[in-house]
Amino acid sequence: MSHNLLSRRQFDRLGTLLLALVLAVVVWVVSVQQKNPVQTTTLSSVPVEVVNLPDDLIFADNGSADIPAVDVRLRAPRNIIETLSVRDLDAFIDLSDAQPGRQEAVIQVEKKISGIDILDKTPEAVVVNLVSVIEKDVPVFANIIDSPPFGYTADAPEVTPTTVTVRGPEPQVERVQRAEVIVRLRDANSDVKIAQLVTLRDGDGAVVTDLAVEPRTVTVVVPIEQQQGFAEKSVRPDIVGQPAPNYTQTGITVDPTTVTIFGDPDTLAQLPGFVETTPININGATETIVERAPLIIPETVSVVAAQAVTVTIDIEPIPxxxxxxxxxxxxxxxxxxxxxxxxxxxxxxxxxxxxxxxxxxxxxxxxxxxxxxxxxxxxxxxxxxxxxxxxxxxxxxxxxxxxxxxxxxxx
CATH class of the missing domain: 2.170.120.30 (RNA Polymerase Alpha Subunit; Chain A, domain 2)
Incomplete structure (x- = not known):
């Protein structure tokens, strides 16, 4: 009898201790919550990242994702909320199962720190428009926009390579009909060779941009040949006399330095590689002389363009x-x-x-x-x-x- 009474007393004490412990925990929790209460807040404008986009898909709007930011409502203790920023969350859309066309993608939000609970987000999803990424080969054309000088002809341009590969969103790639480079032949009296970036154009000649091109640069060679009965000759000024005492001739320039002449082919073949000007007298000169000098050529030969050249003779004092x-x-x-x-x-x-x-x-x-x-x-x-x-x-x-x-x- 006494043994049972003792056990009951011990059990009552144990219950009292447990109740005291529970009350202590409750008091501690209430105290903590009063000092650092759990609060609810909204973290605005969390950037949304695109992940797992297949290589053969691209966003339809010039390849730009342009995903709007998301507002996230969450719950956390006050001390965490006070320091919380958008860097503490990861917002993304997973496009691993995406297909071409318009479709809805759910926005997922993950926390980078502990102690917070994500309640909801706005918007829940976004609509994305994807198109297939394709590539195709297009021919390269050289656009010759002027002509070589009189007396010269240009043969057909040689383009290397003859095609380039265009890659990008299917609608834009399908627009491209050719690649083009511009070649200028003005003043060209020998073969023209240039390396130039290509420009993509559609069937109406409009420029198509924002596409990858490989190779981006092509080489164009335009053979230039002189016509029969034409010849290019350098100009040699005929300088006579000497500057004044204590002065010296320091330089001569001729503009143009070469001229194109035309006439009887047999006569041209007998001419030397230059044509001379009429004599220019510098006797007693004490300063630079600029003179327009006619060219001396046979009567059966003519000069293309100017019949005279400008000769500048620099005269300076002797140091x-x-x-x-x-x-x-x-x-x-x-x-x-x-x-x-x-x-x-x-x-x-x-x-x-x-x-x-x-x-x-x-x-x-x-x-x-x-x-x-x-x-x-x-x-x-x-x-x-x-x-x-x-x-x-x-x-x-x-x-x-x-x-x-x-x-x-x-x-």
Whole structure:
């Protein structure tokens, strides 16, 4: 009897302890929820990614997915919500089972952190429009938009490769009828070879863009041949005379440098590889000469376009040098002072410039050495001379670089 009574008391104590434990847990949970309550919020504009899109499908609108962002409603403790951002969620549509055409794709949202519950999302799904990705070969054409110079002919262009492969959305690829490159032949007197990007065009000639092309660049060669009875000759100016003394000829330019002539083929065959101008006299010239010079050609031969060329003969002074001895002059000495001595009394100056200009220089006249003595008191000073020379003359060296000047008070 006493044993049963003891067991019942122990059982009652155990029940009391369990009840106390449950109450303690409840109190703790309530306390935690009061300090960090669970809240509901909406995370707006979560970007939606496209995953598992088959290689043979592409979005119909220029290949762009343009999937709208999704708003996600979720529940989490306040401390998590306060730091929550769109980077904590993954929103995506899985297109692994997609087919060509318009179809609905469910938006899936997964959490990257623990402690949150996703309740719902808006929108639940999006409509996507997919088209098949195809490729096809199209021919390449060279579009010749002008002609070679008179006296030359262009043969049929040679394009390498002759076709290119176009890949992209089926509707756009089906529009493409040809690939095109533009070739300009103006001023071409020899074979033209270019490597150029192709332009895709439809049957009406309109440009088709946003497609992959392989290869993107093709090579075009257009053979250029000279017609019978035509010949291209370089121009050689006939310069006579010499520039003035102390001047020299530094260059000759001819515009154009070559001319095309036409006439009797036998006469052309006997001509040298150049045609000369009439004589251009530069005797005594002291500056550049620009002259329009006629060409000397046989009477049975004519020149295409201009019958004369522009010849420019550059004439410049011969550069030279001159050593000159100067006596420095004093400038800026204060009142009550005088220069007792300058040592050495003269300096040697090396000048460079156009020889005609150097020939006009006179020591201590148009070339001077000045000693600036402003703000100096009595004493002995090393002074560097200031050289005064014409603008087109340069001082190469001065020896000595400084002179010793002794300043004393006037008696």
């Amino acid at each position: 030279g040098s001159l050593t000159m001895t100067l006596r420095p002059v004093v400038q800026g000495l204060g009142p009550g002072l005088q220069v007792e001595s300058i040592s050495p009394r003269s300096i040697d100056v090396l000048l460079v410039g156009p020889q005609p200009r150097l020939n006009t220089l006179r020591a201590n006249e148009n070339v001077r050495a000045v000693l600036g003595l402003a703000n100096l008191e009595e004493g002995v000073y090393p002074i560097s001379p200031i050289l005064v020379v014409p603008d087109d003359v340069t001082v190469q060296s001065v020896l000595p670089e400084a002179v010793q000047v002794t300043i004393i008070a006037k008696p």
